[in-house]
Amino acid sequence: MLKSTLIRAAEAGAAVMQKYFQGEFKISNKEGVNNLVTEADHASEKAIFEIIKNDFPDHFILSEEAGEIVMDSSYKWIIDPIDGTVNFAHGIPLCCVSIGVEQDGEMILGAVYNPFIKEFFFAQKGYGATLNDKKIAVSKEASVGSACLVTGFPYSYLDQPNGPLNVFDRLIRKGVPVRRLGSAAMDLCWVAAGRFDGFYEHKLSAWDSAAGFLIVEEAGGRVSDFTGGRYSPYQPHIIATNGKIHDELVEVVNGRHPGF
Ligand code: IPD
Ligand code: CA
Ligand code: CA
DSSP states (O other), X not given: OHHHHHHHHHHHHHHHHHHHTTSOOOEEEOSSTTOEEXXXXXXXXXXXXXXXXXXXXTSEEEETTTEEEOXXXXXXXXXXXXXXXXXXXXXXXXXXXXXXXXXTTEEEEEEEEETTTTEEEEEETTSOEEETXXXXXXXXXXXXXXXXXXXXXXXXXXXXXXXXXXXXXXXXXXXXXXXXXXXXXXXXXXHHTTSOSEEEESOOOHHHHHHHHHHHHHTTOEEEOTTSOBOOTTSSOEEEEOSTTHHHHHHHHTTOOTTO
16 A cells, blocks of 8 residues: 555656646745745645545655654655756756655655656665666666766855865866766666766755665665765765765765875
């Protein structure tokens, strides 16, 4: 039941995205510069909530636009109704719905659905990860120097040592391709599918990574904070890789790698 609710909820959110995409919709600014929210984000969230609340009215919900619906439950749904809102608002089809389900503090299910390129990523703890129902696995690249990476930049950027531009600069100067899709959930899924060898970002929220980090782990990858320690979606830093380049990328991000 949990799995089918999750899939229906992701599909419901995605259907709303498709309805609004490239049409007319209201766009407003949240806190910070160019931190957008559209009418579609709220409508997608509403459609997702309807499915979850109908099936599991007593579950806890954490969602980007609505905040927390606090319930005394061991289950928590962590929702990003549109990840990649800036792309969405510009008619760029790199955006998705992302939903993770936690049980007693452990992520057990994740779904990321981009209806525009028809990619549905799914993972269940201990059962692997899939793209459109086919098993996926991370890449085999063993060195950062020959890797293809992806990152994102926070809306509010502080120019600090080992900050986002600093790390980006370090990699780019050595000729390492570092892409920027504009959707952390997609970045993670594309690591899981072996398209990227690694992803790092300095300031994510729980709803950006909840589903995607489980999908990477279940595809055989590794996800950590910037110390290389166990990942929690409730802190801002993330490094997600195929596992083979992980320790090396941790050194690069922390400015300790002699080659970068
Ligand atoms: C954003 C995207 C982006 C990341 C930002 C997120 P939103 O989410 O995931 O890739 O760099 O930090 O906030 O606002 O489009 O849901
Ligand atoms: Ca997001
Ligand atoms: Ca969002």
